[in-house]
Amino acid sequence: xxxxxxxxxxxxxxxxxxxxxxxxxxxxxxxxxxxxxxxxxxxxxxxxxxxxxxxxxxxxxxxxxxxxxxxxxxxxxxxxxxxxxxxxxxxxxxxxxxxxxxxxxxxxxxxxxxxxxxxxxxxxxxxxxxxxxxxxxxxxxxxxxxxxxxxxxxxxxxxxxxxxxxxxxxxxxxxxxxxxxxxxxxxxxxxxxxxxxxxxxxxxxxxxxxxxxxxxxxxxxxxxxxxxxxxxxxxxxxxxxxxxxxxxxxxxxxxxxxxxxxxxxxxxxxxxxxxxxxxxxxxxxxxxxxxxxxxxxxxxxxxxxxxxxxxxxxxxxxxxxxxxxxxxxxxxxxxxxxxxxxxxxxxxxxxxxxxxxxxxxxxxxxxxxxxxxxxxxxxxxx
Amino acid sequence: xxxxxxxxxxxxxxxxxxxxxxxxxxxxxxxxxxxxxxxxxxxxxxxxxxxxxxxxxxxxxxxxxxxxxxxxxxxxxxxxxxxxxxxxxxxxxxxxxxxxxxxxx
Numbered sequence: 001x002x003x004x005x006x007x008x009x010x011x012x013x014x015x016x017x018x019x020x021x022x023x024x025x026x027x028x029x030x031x032x033x034x035x036x037x038x039x040x041x042x043x044x045x046x047x048x049x050x051x052x053x054x055x056x057x058x059x060x061x062x063x064x065x066x067x068x069x070x071x072x073x074x075x076x077x078x079x080x081x082x083x084x085x086x087x088x089x090x091x092x093x094x095x096x097x098x099x100x101x102x103x104x105x106x107x108x109x110x111x112x113x114x115x116x117x118x119x120x121x122x123x124x125x126x127x128x129x130x131x132x133x134x135x136x137x138x139x140x141x142x143x144x145x146x147x148x149x150x151x152x153x154x155x156x157x158x159x160x161x162x163x164x165x166x167x168x169x170x171x172x173x174x175x176x177x178x179x180x181x182x183x184x185x186x187x188x189x190x191x192x193x194x195x196x197x198x199x200x201x202x203x204x205x206x207x208x209x210x211x212x213x214x215x216x217x218x219x220x221x222x223x224x225x226x227x228x229x230x231x232x233x234x235x236x237x238x239x240x241x242x243x244x245x246x247x248x249x250x251x252x253x254x255x256x257x258x259x260x261x262x263x264x265x266x267x268x269x270x271x272x273x274x275x276x277x278x279x280x281x282x283x284x285x286x287x288x289x290x291x292x293x294x295x296x297x298x299x300x301x302x303x304x305x306x307x308x309x310x311x312x313x314x315x316x317x318x319x320x321x322x323x324x325x326x327x328x329x330x331x332x333x334x335x336x337x338x339x340x341x342x343x344x345x346x347x348x349x350x351x352x353x354x355x356x357x358x359x360x361x362x363x364x365x366x367x368x369x370x371x372x373x374x375x376x377x378x379x380x381x382x
Numbered sequence: 383x384x385x386x387x388x389x390x391x392x393x394x395x396x397x398x399x400x401x402x403x404x405x406x407x408x409x410x411x412x413x414x415x416x417x418x419x420x421x422x423x424x425x426x427x428x429x430x431x432x433x434x435x436x437x438x439x440x441x442x443x444x445x446x447x448x449x450x451x452x453x454x455x456x457x458x459x460x461x462x463x464x465x466x467x468x469x470x471x472x473x474x475x476x477x478x479x480x481x482x483x484x485x486x487x
Binding site for chain 2: 025027028029031032034035036038050051055056059060
């Protein structure tokens with residue numbers, strides 16, 4: 001666990017304490033970790049030296065209870081947490097932001113701001129940096145080409161198209177949130193490369209990619225290894241690397257080593273595969289960001305993205321694409337049977353000669369199966 | 383092994399005694415006490431707060447390597463606290479003797 005993760009968890013678990021006390025406690029542990037790292041320990045080692053976070057939280061909250069039990073005359077008024085008027089307001093603001101974000105994602109596919117804004121907002125409110133209006137809020141939400149603005153009383157949050165976040169007119173910078181950051185970086189500016197690995201293709205029959213945010217690009221290349229790299233805005237440190245796992249012919253690529261995806265930077269993934277390699281299966285699952293699989297043929301292809309376009313060029317025996325909001329472009333050769341389902345997107349078959357049979361669109365011998373499911377994006381065949 | 387209840391009582395005096403030797407910060411207090419008595423970070427914290435609340439120590443922040451560090455300093459009341467602990471020692475010894483004799487009967 002990194003220092004950030006630890007302090008963030010600590011702070012959120014001590015929510016029941018008054019703000020000043022909570023901040024003081026967090027500052028105490030921050031100082032201890034800083035002291036240990038100054039002695040040469042890594043952040044992870046320093047955090048590991050501390051007691052288990054459950055024990056720490058239990059002790060602090062227990063101590064608190066014991067104290068107020070000893071001196072009933074000085075009992076503090078319990079701090080309102082969730083369920084109180086303020087808590088409801090917080091839930092309301094967050095709900096409003098959620099609504100806006102969904103709209104935002106639908107309008108600007110590929111902008112990875114969801115986790116980022118959510119976590120920031122929640123942290124800011126929890127840490128008391130954002131003072132929510134006490135009275136019932138008069139809220140407004142403006143959505144335009146430039147982005148989104150939410151107002152609730154004196155509180156104002158704006159998210160620009162590029163993903164920049166401002167709270168009460170001030171740009172929310174990574175470092176300003178008590179060192180607690182979420183996804184950061186501009187999707188167009190991911191130029192720092194970290195090589196995850198170069199794998200002998202003879203060992204890989206299946207490839208399974210589990211990514212969170214920003215583009216995933218799988219493509220044929222002239223090299224003779226499978227080369228996997230991640231790209232970020234600033235060089236990554238060890239705690240932010242993705243992970244490779246090769247087991248019994250299946251290569252898994254994960255966004256993060258740990259399970260906590262909260263404090264991770266925005267990362268693009270590139271996988272380069274020798275052109276003559278045909279994978280038995282390729283699966284890409286990502287929360288936001290486009291997916292492209294170019295110049296490769298193989299068995300089963302399965303792409304699932306919450307928001308972001310999909311482009312596939314090549315012949316796969318069994319291809320399934322699911323996206324909530326992005327458009328899909330396929331260049332599947334000339335022999336396929338396609339089924340296409342979409343709430344609002346259209347189908348453009350291009351130059352293909354298609355015979356329609358029930359729900360299926362058949363081209364040539366119809367041997368490769370293609371299934372595309374989108375909520376709002378269209379499908380274009382090339 | 384020291385009884386946890388007794389240890390708990392001793393820790394406060396131990397912390398004060400470290401500060402009696404000079405002002406210090408959290409991590410150093412733990413390290414200075416390590417050879418004598420084990421104290422975890424999360425045990426020290428409430429003790430420091432309690433001692434501060436009781437007026438036995440004062441806290442101030444100093445800058446250290448670009449960050450703030452809290453420095454604890456013992457007060458007169460803290461010094462008195464050590465004194466009264468030491469004063470109570472003969473009584474404690476009596477109790478100890480009483481218990482020990484019971485074992486050898």
